[in-house]
Amino acid sequence: MKKELRTVVYDEDLHIEAYRFEGFVRPFPNHFHEYYVIGYLESGQRALSCMEQEYSLRPGNILLFNPGDSHACAQSDGGTLDYRGLNLSKEVLLDWVEAADGAQELPVFSPHVILDTETASCLRTLHELVMSGSQGPEKEESLLLLISLLMQKYGQSPSRPLFQHQTEVEAVCAFIQDRYAEHISLDQLCRCAGLSRSTLLRAFTRAKGVTPYRYLENVRIGEAKKLLEQGISPVEAALLVGFSDQSHFTNYFDRFLGLSPGSYRDIFSETKK
Structure with missing residues (x-):
């Protein structure tokens, strides 16, 4: 079987991550990111399952995930996955959105899966420039063109639909964000929300697409990434964000990001040399 290969590059000029997965068989369980993901199959x-919608992905598809969009995927053809993607923080995307069309509000991209040869060509060009370490102006121009195309064709103003127990669910999210490094029990979350276990689980999962525990794990991984980017060791990062078991942290990190915590830290160590 073809060996799984993963390559990740952080671009210091654009402040974005570019990565490529080749020969992947593993599924990615339900999770979300705190940043925008633009991918190409x-x-x-x-x-793919994303925000209660099901998709059949084929070569040429572009994937658009907004921050907080819960999603999971698994191979469906008995073969392997070759995939390239870009990760952009909210702050970085907002700067480029403003440069592209003057907007001062973060967009919501929809639909999650598109087939668009023009946008795909721009995405592939930018991805190759970043992965190759290009230093020329073409890199910035390619990113600006990509954001312009996405905004024109798929960008929407953010909507905030009301859902049952919205206030309670948001209170639980805030509680988790403030205390992610601590041991948090479901009973604590229920007391925070003032809801029963079953009511909280149903309301939270429907609103966020993941369970409260999975939400906590995602928050911890997001915070761990920030520490690893600063050069903190995986062992220390695991403890600081609330993982008591190093192997659990490593396995979880690898399952959701496709590489180990140490490999992720090395990306940023290389850029600082």
Whole structure:
């Protein structure tokens, strides 16, 4: 079987992550990111579940995930996945959105899966420039063109639909964000929300697309990434964000990001040399 290969590059000029997965078989369990993801499927077929919608992914598809969009995928053709992607923080995207069309509000991209040869060509060009370490102006121009195309075709003003127990669910999210490094029990979250276990689980999962525990794990991984980017060791990062078991942290990190905590830290160590 073809060996899984993963390559990740952090671009200091654009402040974005570019990565490529080749020969991947593993599924990615339900999770979300705190940043925007723009991906492109090179080869393979996958079944994607995103925000209660089901998609059949084929080569040429572009994937658009907004911060907080819960999603999971698994191979559906018996083959392997070749995939390239870009990660952009909210702050970075907002700067480029403003440069592209003067907007001062973060967009919501929709739909999550598109087939667009013009946008795909721009995405591939930018991705190759970043992965190759290009230093020329073409890199910035490619990113600006990509954001312009996405905004024109798929950008929408953010909507905030009301849902049952919205106030209680947001209170639980704030509680988790403030105390993610501590041991947090479901009973604590229920007391915070003033809801029963079953009511909280139903309301939270429907609103966020993940369970409260999975939300906590995602927050911890997001905070761990920030520490690893600063050069903190994986062992120390695991403890600082609330993982008591190093192997649990490593396995979880690898399952959701496709690489180990140490490999992720090395990306940023290389850029500082």
